[in-house]
Amino acid sequence: MPVVLTMHMDRVWVVLIFLISAGAIARAQEATAHATYSSNDKLIGLTGLSPLQSCTIRSMQGKVKDVKVRGDVVRFDLDSKTERMTFRFPINRLASAEQYNFRKDFLHKGLLLRASGYACSGEDEPLEAISIDRVY
Numbered sequence: 001m002p003v004v005l006t007m008h009m010d011r012v013w014v015v016l017i018f019l020i021s022a023g024a025i026a027r028a029q030e031a032t033a034h035a036t037y038s039s040n041d042k043l044i045g046l047t048g049l050s051p052l053q054s055c056t057i058r059s060m061q062g063k064v065k066d067v068k069v070r071g072d073v074v075r076f077d078l079d080s081k082t083e084r085m086t087f088r089f090p091i092n093r094l095a096s097a098e099q100y101n102f103r104k105d106f107l108h109k110g111l112l113l114r115a116s117g118y119a120c121s122g123e124d125e126p127l128e129a130i131s132i133d134r135v136y
Helices: 002-030 096-105
Strands: 034-037 043-047 056-070 073-079 084-090 112-119 127-134
Touching: 034 096, 043 096, 056 084, 084 112
Parallel strands: 084 127
Antiparallel strands: 034 043, 043 127, 056 073, 056 112, 073 084, 112 127
């Protein structure tokens, strides 16, 4: 009888370890944004920059006017002929390869982008960026 109980406990431990590992992997996959690259390996889009929220979503297309990285937060302004919006996102949502490409050639002054974000705070607060895409 003790042999059967020992075998059963071994299975329980294996299942428990599997469930814990699966949960950790799922959290790690949620923590990073998804990058899209062009055929010539240029970063052209970032999605999943903010977790799901129940706030109003606003979006606009315009030229980048200002980009600031303070600590772990990236903040940028988009400007069109009719409006100006400020967006922000935590840079640690990007995998290390995307952080390098982001700093190298993705978000800079004068670039035409489309961005969407959550408007959870007041009118004067930056939007929590959900996605950023180059416009050609």
